[in-house]
Every structure is written in structure tokens, then in C-alpha cells.
Amino acid sequence: MNEIKIFSPATVANVACGFDVLGFCLDSVGDEMIIRKVDKKGIHITHVEGFDLPLEASLNVAGVSALAMYETIDVDFGFEIEIYKNIKPGSGIGSSAASAVGSVFGMNELIGRPFNKTQLTEFAIKGEALASKCEHADNLAPALFGGFTLVKSVSPVQILEIPSPDDLYATIIHPQIEIKTSESRAILPKEVALSDAITQWANVGSLVHALHTSNYNLIKDSLHDVIVEPHRSKLIPHFNEVKTEVLEAGALGCGISGSGPSIFTLNKGLETANKVKETMENVYAKTDIAFEVHVSKINTKGVKAIY
Amino acid sequence: MNEIKIFSPATVANVACGFDVLGFCLDSVGDEMIIRKVDKKGIHITHVEGFDLPLEASLNVAGVSALAMYETIDVDFGFEIEIYKNIKPGSGIGSSAASAVGSVFGMNELIGRPFNKTQLTEFAIKGEALASKCEHADNLAPALFGGFTLVKSVSPVQILEIPSPDDLYATIIHPQIEIKTSESRAILPKEVALSDAITQWANVGSLVHALHTSNYNLIKDSLHDVIVEPHRSKLIPHFNEVKTEVLEAGALGCGISGSGPSIFTLNKGLETANKVKETMENVYAKTDIAFEVHVSKINTKGVKAIY
Structure with a gap:
């Protein structure tokens, strides 16, 4: 070859x-x-x-x-x-x-x-x-x-x-704004509260367990970020609105993809993932920010x- | 009844x-x-x-x-x-x-x-x-x-x-000293470095994965505490010596049990757990601190x- x-x-x-x-x-x-x-x-x-x-x-x-x-x-x-x-x-x-x-x-x-x-x-x-x-x-x-x-x-x-549960789908929206890497780094604290760190590692352990046991409810309970998201989400216009609405539309969880600006969700089933896609599109359609949305099974x- | x-x-x-x-x-x-x-x-x-x-x-x-x-x-x-x-x-x-x-x-x-x-x-x-x-x-x-x-x-x-892997045994030594709860709490920092917190949640996720997959080497790689042990171990005389020696004797990992003063190890197999018991006893036998040691399968x- x-x-x-x-x-x-x-x-x-x-x-x-x-x-x-x-x-x-x-x-x-x-x-x-x-x-x-x-x-x-x-x-x-x-x-x-x-x-x-x-x-x-x-x-x-x-x-x-x-x-x-x-x-x-x-x-x-x-x-x-x-x-x-x-x-x-x-x-x-x-x-x-x-x-x-x-x-x-x-x-x-x-x-x-x-x-x-x-x-x-x-x-x-x-x-x-x-x-x-x-x-x-x-x-x-x-x-x-x-x-x-x-x-x-x-x-x-x-x-x-x-392991990845079979019926897990991601929906991701890329609002086409630029976030400077330097800015997304500088906004992170050097130190975090021990109590927040404990919450975060409980969620990490719990997410790993949930993926091993295909427990979608527990995936939902684990997809929380109390450390980074409160800071970085400020750099993504309409993040909180998107998050509130996709959770209401049935997404298991929602967060910043990498250092952003894309926002990801995880969903049980393609139908919910598609509904979440529409919900995300509706939020950004009301703005003058261009966007692209992807729905994908976990590869x-x-x-x-x-x- | x-x-x-x-x-x-x-x-x-x-x-x-x-x-x-x-x-x-x-x-x-x-x-x-x-x-x-x-x-x-x-x-x-x-x-x-x-x-x-x-x-x-x-x-x-x-x-x-x-x-x-x-x-x-x-x-x-x-x-x-x-x-x-x-x-x-x-x-x-x-x-x-x-x-x-x-x-x-x-x-x-x-x-x-x-x-x-x-x-x-x-x-x-x-x-x-x-x-x-x-x-x-x-x-x-x-x-x-x-x-x-x-x-x-x-x-x-x-x-x-x-889940618990079948061949996992704990050895625990209780050096009979008193640690005041107030002291063991006061010694903990309110804030921790984000980089340490990341190390800790990588270890938590990795330990949960290791327990699910009965991967003893990964259990070993995950049993590290960069947040609490550096502070609390100061309250337990000979902690560092015990830890160094039990790891050399084959323990997968060693740490403070709860808020101490007991020190726990996890081991693959009863033979190693018993060897670790002897090692722990030898360290404290050289001191004037009374102690008790337990070897136990995970219940x-x-x-x-x-x-």
C-alpha cells in the first residue's frame, strides 16, 4: 500500500x-x-x-x-x-x-x-x-x-x-466568534476552593462509573462543571440561555467544548439530539452570530x- | 424475628x-x-x-x-x-x-x-x-x-x-496516637492549586475505571493524593517511612485512612498483604507507639x- x-x-x-x-x-x-x-x-x-x-x-x-x-x-x-x-x-x-x-x-x-x-x-x-x-x-x-x-x-x-453507552449522541453548536487562547487561559483561576474540587472529582468518578454501567440518569447527574465553566462561559455569548433551553429540551448535560466557543450536549437517543439541535439553532438564530450545528453518535x- | x-x-x-x-x-x-x-x-x-x-x-x-x-x-x-x-x-x-x-x-x-x-x-x-x-x-x-x-x-x-476486584486485600495499621478532629480539619487548606485538583480528579476517574476493569496496575497508578496527604501526614509520626517501605514491599498504594491516624494499603493477593503487615509492624516496633494491624479482604x- x-x-x-x-x-x-x-x-x-x-x-x-x-x-x-x-x-x-x-x-x-x-x-x-x-x-x-x-x-x-x-x-x-x-x-x-x-x-x-x-x-x-x-x-x-x-x-x-x-x-x-x-x-x-x-x-x-x-x-x-x-x-x-x-x-x-x-x-x-x-x-x-x-x-x-x-x-x-x-x-x-x-x-x-x-x-x-x-x-x-x-x-x-x-x-x-x-x-x-x-x-x-x-x-x-x-x-x-x-x-x-x-x-x-x-x-x-x-x-x-x-466505554460508551450505545444510545449516546452529541449535539454541538459552533457560534462563529473568536476566543483568543490567551484570554481563555487568563480567565482561569490558579487556585480553586477545596469544596469545589471535591464536587468536581465526585462528578468525574461518577461519570466514569456511569459510562461503564450505561446509566444515562447518572451521566446527567455527573455532567456539571463548577470549576471552569463559571469563568469561561462569560466568553461565549448566550451560553447560559443555550444551556437552560437544551436541558429543558431533554439534553443529559451541556458544557463548553474544549476552551470554546463551541457548546456541546450529550443526549440519550437521536431524537432528543435532533430536538436539542433545533433548540440551539433557535437561540442563535435570534442573534447576528453565524453558527454551525453538528449531531453525532459517539465515534x-x-x-x-x-x- | x-x-x-x-x-x-x-x-x-x-x-x-x-x-x-x-x-x-x-x-x-x-x-x-x-x-x-x-x-x-x-x-x-x-x-x-x-x-x-x-x-x-x-x-x-x-x-x-x-x-x-x-x-x-x-x-x-x-x-x-x-x-x-x-x-x-x-x-x-x-x-x-x-x-x-x-x-x-x-x-x-x-x-x-x-x-x-x-x-x-x-x-x-x-x-x-x-x-x-x-x-x-x-x-x-x-x-x-x-x-x-x-x-x-x-x-x-x-x-x-x-465493583471490587477479587484479589484485592487491605492492610491497615493503627498507630495508637490521638489526632484531634479539630486539628486534622484545621490543617487542610481552603483553596488548592487548580493543577493539583486536575491531578486528583484524573486519579479518581482512573481509580473508578481500574476497579471496573480489575486493572491492578492502574489501581496502583491511581492511588495518589496530592491534596490532603501532604498536610495531614504531618500529624502521623513515621507516615512517610511506612509509605516508602510498604510500596517497596509490593503494596499497590498507601494513604491515610479517613482523617487518620490509621494508615491503609491496598494489595494484590493475601501474600503481599501479609508481607506489608510485617513491614508496617517493623516500622512501629522501633518506636514507643503502640499499634494494631489488620489484614482484610474487601468486604x-x-x-x-x-x-
């Missing part, structure tokens, strides 16, 4: 209570990439479509993770990468993670899978760091492993795969070859 | 990472109680053995929880309670919880089990509050439900039962009738 076409999915990091550690994978939205073995050594990004991103490998997220892997293998050929980007950079649903994951997943397939997913995460972290200025894996892990993941540790990389496979 | 004899087990709260929410149940150490229906209405504590505790029901932990239940039932009889106390008050392995749970469990059995375990927890909380001056359930929950429990919420009571049943 000299060429592979892959689908690299969008992902939701944090999942309300699990700031910096939890994430899950979407299957209705993602990037496509073609990775091809070529005689010319090195990593060559030959085409980028969808958004304006650099072709220079060392300046491109997919290129940086590809280079990190390429440096560890001893081959007399190189790789061409074509990127068909559907996930808007800055939307908060793992655009850079999809890029970082896609290139190394595709290359690994072309050379006979010498690396496992944990090792691929290590390469992808280098690409992610180019975009986000720090090494984190809360979007990379679900993009690579699929389903729900818990990043137990980044150094060394230790990713836990948490339990992660990044994959497509034909 | 007019009389029941019950075993009410000792418990370990917090379990390293899960301050205020996690706990597990022991089966080799606990109190015995006899509860008996009598004509005379009310709650009558007729005998206390082992430690000096009040006979007046409203001043006795077992009596207060019994009264809380008694007030909600409409009966023309009363209950006598005999308490054979083995768990030393103030040892940090749920002495008051065992008392609070035992009376209401026994009474419920005698009147045909009108209450479920969540309701029994609500009564027992009243007794626990007499001893610890606050309503908490992190020892009550494992004493009532058995196994590992997560207290998702106290008001309303919501207890999650987390998955909780409080029970004995014959």
Missing part, C-alpha cells in the same frame, strides 16, 4: 467535569487526508483545502507530528500529505488534534503499523503543541482511540479507554482509513 | 485520591450488636462493651441513628440495643459509622425491611453527625453497601457501588446478620 485516505474526527475535550483529562470522539464531522509514500525523503505537504494553513511542514500541525514520527524511522522514502480540512481552526472541537493525529495514523498504516496508539499520541502531541503552545492530549486521545478517553498522564502518555473507532 | 445479631464492619474513607467521596469496606474487623424488639417503646441501649460509650440513646451514635429511624415508623414497641465495640473510637477506620449503621440495619431487618440502603444511610448520617459534627457518608456508605463506594451527594443521599457485602 503506497497511499491511504483517512478520516480524522473532531472531538470534544473536558466533557464538563473532566477539565484537562476527559474527551470524546465525534463521527459526523472531521477532516480527510491523503498520505502517500514518495521517493523524495522528508515530509511534504502538497495540498491544503478548506482553510488557509501553511504548506511548510515545520509550520503545519500535521507536518510537525509527521516529522516527529519520521525522525524515529529509518526509511529511504518520504511522505506526501494532502489535507482536506473540514474542522474550522479555533472552533473548540479539536481541529488541530485532527490534523496532528491524521498524518501519523496514515503514515503508520503505510509502514505496517510499527507504532501503537499510545506511541502515535506521543508524536501527535508535538503537532498539537504547535497549535496550542502546550503539550496536551485531551483532544488527541479521543481522536486516536475513539469513544470516551481519560488522559491519566501526558508524560509518559497514559490513555484510558472508557467508538476514532481516526480510520476510508475508501 | 424479635432479635438479631449483626456484624457492622470497619471502613476506610478517602482511599488516597478520593477525599470526602470514596470508601471501602473491611471484613476482618468490626463491631457486633444485638438488636431486640421490646414492649417498652423507644430506643434503649442496655449494654456497651469494649469502649466506654454513653448508654443514653440521644448521646450515643448508634442511639441517634436509631432514634432518627424510630421517629419515622409507627409502632407500639421499642428496641433494645447491645453494643460489642471492637473498633476503637478515633482510629480512623469508621468506628462511629459502624455504630450508626449497625442499629438501623438491625432494626430494619426486624421490621421487615421497609427501608432501602439509601434510606438507611439517611438515618445513619444523623448518628455520624453526633460523632464528627458534620453530615458525611464516606464511611457509612461502604459499611452499608459493602465494597467500594462513591458518595456522589449527601443531600439527597446518592451512593454509587463500584463486598457490608453490614450483615450473624448467627
Whole structure:
């Protein structure tokens, strides 16, 4: 096999209570990439479509993770990468993670899978760091492993795969505003009340238990964020209105996707997910903010070859 | 049935990472109680053995929880309670919880089990509050439900039962020093670093996942407390030495049991648990502090009738 076409999915990091550690994978939205073995050594990004991103490998997220892997293998050929980007950079649903994951997943397939997913995460972290200025894996892990993941540790990389109940659907709205990464970081407190931290880890433990036992009511009871959301939600116009209305429409929970501005919900069943989609659309339709909405089953496979 | 004899087990709260929410149940150490229906209405504590505790029901932990239940039932009889106390008050392995749970469990059995375990927890909380001056359930929950429990919420009571791997054994040492509750509370910070809180909830999520998947290595990786132990361990002489040596002897993890002074370990297999027992004994044998050590399989049943 000299060429592979892959689908690299969008992902939701944090999942309300699990700031910096939890994430899950979407299957209705993602990037496509073609990775091809070529005689010319090195990593060559030959085409980028969808958004304006650099072709220079060392300046491109997919290129940086590809280079990190390429440096560890001893081959007399190189790789061409074509990127068909559907996930808007800055939307908060793992655009850079999809890029970082896609290139190394595709290359690994072309050379006979010498690396496992944990090792691929290590390469992808280098690409992610180019975009986000720090090494984190809360979007990379679900993009690579699929389903729900818990990043137990980044150094060394230790990713836990948490089961996903069958009937769980995400609805996500991307209000097309820009939140500066610097601002979304600066707004977080350095210290938090011990009592809030206890509430948060009760919810994390409880969410993990709920996913293991397919207990939708407990998923609902666990999807609360008392630490980050009270601060970051201020940066997302109409967040509180969206949250109130989707919960009323039947969503199990609602929170900020990654560092925003996208807002995610989890829902039992496609019907509720679609109703929640309408509810979200109605809130933003009354404003002058453009938006995009996705409804997706949880993708339990992660990044994959497509034909 | 007019009389029941019950075993009410000792418990370990917090379990390293899960301050205020996690706990597990022991089966080799606990109190015995006899509860008996009598004509005379009310709650009558007729005998206390082992430690000096009040006979007046409203001043006795077992009596207060019994009264809380008694007030909600409409009966023309009363209950006598005999308490054979083995768990030393103030040892940090749920002495008051065992008392609070035992009376209401026994009474419920005698009147045909009108209450479920969540309701029994609500009564027992009243007794626990007499001893610890606050309503908490992190020892009550494992004493009532058995196994590992997560207290998702106290008001309303919501207890999650987390599975226990078959080959898990606890070794616990009780160095017989007194830690004042006021001191062990005052030493805790009101605020904690967000980065530490993230580490802690990654560990809580990871421990719950490890218990669901019987992953002993992951149990080991999750049993860390970066929030409370650094403060409270200062109140327990030789804590750091014990911890270093038991981990070397093969314990999966080691931490403070409840608010101390007992120190618990979790171990894979009885052989390791016994080796850890010796290791703990050796540390305190070199001091002038008296101690008691328990080795116990995780008790998955909780409080029970004995014959």
C-alpha cells in the first residue's frame, strides 16, 4: 500500500467535569487526508483545502507530528500529505488534534503499523503543541482511540479507554466568534476552593462509573462543571440561555467544548439530539452570530482509513 | 424475628485520591450488636462493651441513628440495643459509622425491611453527625453497601457501588496516637492549586475505571493524593517511612485512612498483604507507639446478620 485516505474526527475535550483529562470522539464531522509514500525523503505537504494553513511542514500541525514520527524511522522514502480540512481552526472541537493525529495514523498504516496508539499520541502531541503552545492530549486521545478517553498522564502518555453507552449522541453548536487562547487561559483561576474540587472529582468518578454501567440518569447527574465553566462561559455569548433551553429540551448535560466557543450536549437517543439541535439553532438564530450545528453518535473507532 | 445479631464492619474513607467521596469496606474487623424488639417503646441501649460509650440513646451514635429511624415508623414497641465495640473510637477506620449503621440495619431487618440502603444511610448520617459534627457518608456508605463506594451527594443521599476486584486485600495499621478532629480539619487548606485538583480528579476517574476493569496496575497508578496527604501526614509520626517501605514491599498504594491516624494499603493477593503487615509492624516496633494491624479482604457485602 503506497497511499491511504483517512478520516480524522473532531472531538470534544473536558466533557464538563473532566477539565484537562476527559474527551470524546465525534463521527459526523472531521477532516480527510491523503498520505502517500514518495521517493523524495522528508515530509511534504502538497495540498491544503478548506482553510488557509501553511504548506511548510515545520509550520503545519500535521507536518510537525509527521516529522516527529519520521525522525524515529529509518526509511529511504518520504511522505506526501494532502489535507482536506473540514474542522474550522479555533472552533473548540479539536481541529488541530485532527490534523496532528491524521498524518501519523496514515503514515503508520503505510509502514505496517510499527507504532501503537499510545506511541502515535506521543508524536501527535508535538503537532498539537504547535497549535496550542502546550503539550496536551485531551483532544488527541479521543481522536486516536475513539469513544470516551481519560488522559491519566501526558508524560509518559497514559490513555484510558472508557466505554460508551450505545444510545449516546452529541449535539454541538459552533457560534462563529473568536476566543483568543490567551484570554481563555487568563480567565482561569490558579487556585480553586477545596469544596469545589471535591464536587468536581465526585462528578468525574461518577461519570466514569456511569459510562461503564450505561446509566444515562447518572451521566446527567455527573455532567456539571463548577470549576471552569463559571469563568469561561462569560466568553461565549448566550451560553447560559443555550444551556437552560437544551436541558429543558431533554439534553443529559451541556458544557463548553474544549476552551470554546463551541457548546456541546450529550443526549440519550437521536431524537432528543435532533430536538436539542433545533433548540440551539433557535437561540442563535435570534442573534447576528453565524453558527454551525453538528449531531453525532459517539465515534467508538476514532481516526480510520476510508475508501 | 424479635432479635438479631449483626456484624457492622470497619471502613476506610478517602482511599488516597478520593477525599470526602470514596470508601471501602473491611471484613476482618468490626463491631457486633444485638438488636431486640421490646414492649417498652423507644430506643434503649442496655449494654456497651469494649469502649466506654454513653448508654443514653440521644448521646450515643448508634442511639441517634436509631432514634432518627424510630421517629419515622409507627409502632407500639421499642428496641433494645447491645453494643460489642471492637473498633476503637478515633482510629480512623469508621468506628462511629459502624455504630450508626449497625442499629438501623438491625432494626430494619426486624421490621421487615421497609427501608432501602439509601434510606438507611439517611438515618445513619444523623448518628455520624453526633460523632464528627458534620453530615458525611464516606464511611457509612461502604459499611452499608459493602465494597467500594462513591458518595456522589449527601443531600439527597446518592451512593454509587463500584465493583471490587477479587484479589484485592487491605492492610491497615493503627498507630495508637490521638489526632484531634479539630486539628486534622484545621490543617487542610481552603483553596488548592487548580493543577493539583486536575491531578486528583484524573486519579479518581482512573481509580473508578481500574476497579471496573480489575486493572491492578492502574489501581496502583491511581492511588495518589496530592491534596490532603501532604498536610495531614504531618500529624502521623513515621507516615512517610511506612509509605516508602510498604510500596517497596509490593503494596499497590498507601494513604491515610479517613482523617487518620490509621494508615491503609491496598494489595494484590493475601501474600503481599501479609508481607506489608510485617513491614508496617517493623516500622512501629522501633518506636514507643503502640499499634494494631489488620489484614482484610474487601468486604463486598457490608453490614450483615450473624448467627
